[in-house]
Amino acid sequence: MVRWPDPRLTDLFGLAHPIIQAPMGGSVTPELAAAVSNAGGLGSLGLTIDPPAEVREGCRAMRAATNAAFNINLFILPQAAAQSAEARATLRARLAPVYAELGLGEVPQPQHGAPAQGLSDEMLEALLAQRPPVLSFHFGLPGPAAMARLKAAGIKMICTASTVAEARLVEAAGCDAVIAQGWEAGGHRGAHAPNGPMDGVGTMALVPQVVDAVRIPVIAAGGIGDARGIAAAFMLGAAGVQMGTAFLHCPEASTDMRRRQLIALADGGDTVVTDAYSGRSARAYRSRFARDMVPFAGQFAGYGQMYDFTDRLCDAGAEDVASFHLYGQAAGLGRALPAAELVAELSEGALRLLGR
Ligand SMILES: Cc1cc2nc3c(=O)[nH]c(=O)nc-3n(C[C@H](O)[C@H](O)[C@H](O)COP(=O)(O)O)c2cc1C
Numbered sequence: 001m002v003r004w005p006d007p008r009l010t011d012l013f014g015l016a017h018p019i020i021q022a023p024m025g026g027s028v029t030p031e032l033a034a035a036v037s038n039a040g041g042l043g044s045l046g047l048t049i050d051p052p053a054e055v056r057e058g059c060r061a062m063r064a065a066t067n068a069a070f071n072i073n074l075f076i077l078p079q080a081a082a083q084s085a086e087a088r089a090t091l092r093a094r095l096a097p098v099y100a101e102l103g104l105g106e107v108p109q110p111q112h113g114a115p116a117q118g119l120s121d122e123m124l125e126a127l128l129a130q131r132p133p134v135l136s137f138h139f140g141l142p143g144p145a146a147m148a149r150l151k152a153a154g155i156k157m158i159c160t161a162s163t164v165a166e167a168r169l170v171e172a173a174g175c176d177a178v179i180a181q182g183w184e185a186g187g188h189r190g191a192h193a194p195n196g197p198m199d200g201v202g203t204m205a206l207v208p209q210v211v212d213a214v215r216i217p218v219i220a221a222g223g224i225g226d227a228r229g230i231a232a233a234f235m236l237g238a239a240g241v242q243m244g245t246a247f248l249h250c251p252e253a254s255t256d257m258r259r260r261q262l263i264a265l266a267d268g269g270d271t272v273v274t275d276a277y278s279g280r281s282a283r284a285y286r287s288r289f290a291r292d293m294v295p296f297a298g299q300f301a302g303y304g305q306m307y308d309f310t311d312r313l314c315d316a317g318a319e320d321v322a323s324f325h326l327y328g329q330a331a332g333l334g335r336a337l338p339a340a341e342l343v344a345e346l347s348e349g350a351l352r353l354l355g356r
Contacts (some may be wrong), residue, residue, distance in 0.1 A: 004018055004020075004354075014157060015040060018240030020219060021033060021043060021343075023044035024046050024253075027248060028253065032250055032253050035250075037041070037068040041070075046073045047072060047073060048073075052120075055072060055126040056129075060130055067195045069134060072134070073137070074135070075139050077117055078193060080302035080305065090299075090349035095313075097227075111308050114302055116141050118142060119142035119143070125288055127153075128150070135150060135158075137159040139160075141170065141175075144173070151174055157174070158175055159193075160176050163191070163268065164209050171214040177239070177240075180207045182202050182206045182207070182272075183203070183223075184202025184203055184324070187283060188271065191280075192272045197297050198273075199281070202211060202223075207220045212237075217238075219238060221241065223328060224330065225328075225334055226330075226349070230349075231350045246333070248260075249337070253340065258320070263331040266330050269286075270331075272291065276296070277314060278303055278304075285320065285325035287323060288325070
């Protein structure tokens with residue numbers, strides 16, 4: 001078997017190839033993740049803030065489809081600040097014109113409280129019972145007691161960092177590897193505290209600085225769209241890559257038809273980082289709504305609660321005025337190949353470029 005230039009990640013997870021298919025809540029199917037794992041990469045399910053029953057179901061589906069390692073991903077959220085009645089009224093007034101334009105009626109009143117902070121006891125017990133081979137976190141880390149129990153259960157853990165300081169926290173918390181997520185990345189920025197949509201470090205600058213700051217293997221993420229990007233990540237000192245947008249093109253992904261059209265035509269300039277849909281910064285299609293909301297960055301409700309206000313906009317297909325299509329800057333490099341073929345093509349191409 002061919003050895004990659006840095007075998008730490010392949011050895012850690014027992015992979016043939018250090019290619020992690022990113023967990024993408026709502027866009028990944030067990031079929032996609034299992035195909036990646038069976039092809040020698042690491043398939044991931046994105047469970048975001050789903051209840052513990054989904055961990056049981058996700059692990060069951062993955063174990064039925066693959067004997068290889070797989071990854072379960074969760075959002076670990078900080079305590080949300082309560083929204084005042086005044087802030088809520090201002091927000092609803094701000095959204096009213098686009099609701100009117102799209103014929104969606106009144107801006108809804110919030111239905112849900114803030115999602116739970118951190119990792120709940122029920123979730124911890126479900127994870128310990130299911131013991132996914134790899135567990136990854138986005139937006140932050142569970143507390144030390146939970147981390148110690150998960151580690152003692154033999155679960156390998158990784159977490160997104162969007163800055164060098166966050167990468168140091170990920171290492172100090174006992175994670176086995178850190179995902180350095182650059183600005184180009186599609187989807188939600190994994191910053192450990194809410195930050196503005198102007199706040200981010202590009203992959204080319206972030207990865208080598210994280211490599212210099214920590215001892216654990218670094219997984220590069222963001223804007224890696226083909227074999228050249230993987231080879232470049234290794235040159236920057238990464239031991240592997242996490243690719244999301246590239247896998248949105250795969251037939252096994254649950255990417256909806258409109259987003260498939262957008263990513264097929266993408267050229268790198270068609271996305272923007274916005275917190276106007278979910279309350280947390282995310283790279284998505286540059287809709288008119290996202291652009292109109294730029295001056296109000298940082299003034300939305302918290303993650304989870306903000307969807308009460310924008311769910312109907314996200315789903316309102318009308319000419320993409322306000323639809324929420326998450327994807328990254330490298331979408332234009334992708335090709336609609338079955339996942340196993342994509343992993344084979346990416347790994348062969350990268351190994352060739354790396355002179356292996
Ligand atoms: C549609 C979409 C959904 C995403 N959802 C998640 C998620 O649920 N959990 C997570 O850790 N990362 C999520 N991400 C971010 C990825 O983990 C990763 O950082 C990103 O895809 C890398 O950049 P790329 O899209 O340019 O490959 C998502 C990305 C996309 C494109």
